Amino acid sequence: MESANAPLDSEAESRLLRLLGLGVRSRGVVVGVELVRQAAKQGTLVLAVVAPDASRHSREKVLPLLHAKKVPVIEGPSSAALGAAVGREAAAAVGVVDRELANGIAGSAKRERVSRLQRRSV
Numbered sequence: 020m021e022s023a024n025a026p027l028d029s030e031a032e033s034r035l036l037r038l039l040g041l042g043v044r045s046r047g048v049v050v051g052v053e054l055v056r057q058a059a060k061q062g063t064l065v066l067a068v069v070a071p072d073a074s075r076h077s078r079e080k081v082l083p084l085l086h087a088k089k090v091p092v093i094e095g096p097s098s099a100a101l102g103a104a105v106g107r108e109a110a111a112a113v114g115v116v117d118r119e120l121a122n123g124i125a126g127s128a129k130r131e132r133v134s135r136l137q138r139r140s141v
Contacts, residue, residue: 031127032096036104038124039068039113043105047117050105052077055114059088064114065121066091070098073111081112090114091121093128 027035042048049058052073058064059081067085069078071094085092095101095113102109115121 034127040104042120047120049114050110052081052112055112058114058116059084063116064090065118066115068093068095068113070101070111072097077111
């Protein structure tokens with residue numbers, strides 16, 4: 020299970036939020052801690068994005084299950100930004116159930132991490 024704990028830069032965050040918004044319209048994502056937990060339990064969750072400012076209670080409800088199910092987790096944008104992307108006031112967690120969308124999001128996050136590491140080594 021991989022976790023992207025380093026904060027995303029503004030371009031990567033914007034790309035992530037656009038992809039999540041697309042996922043809502045295509046029904047490729049589930050929004051909220053309970054729906055993310057349900058999808059993880061059913062084995063349909065491919066990737067999760069968790070807001071770093073989510074309440075301790077929300078994080079304790081979802082992160083252990085995601086780790087146990089070996090679901091990749093991206094520590095993403097704030098709960099307000101996640102919520103705005105998916106049509107809510109705030110969202111502590113968003114789960115991606117569409118494999119191709121998850122691959123696009125994970126690939127984008129991975130490219131960002133590699134690019135950041137390369138900039139540091141120069």
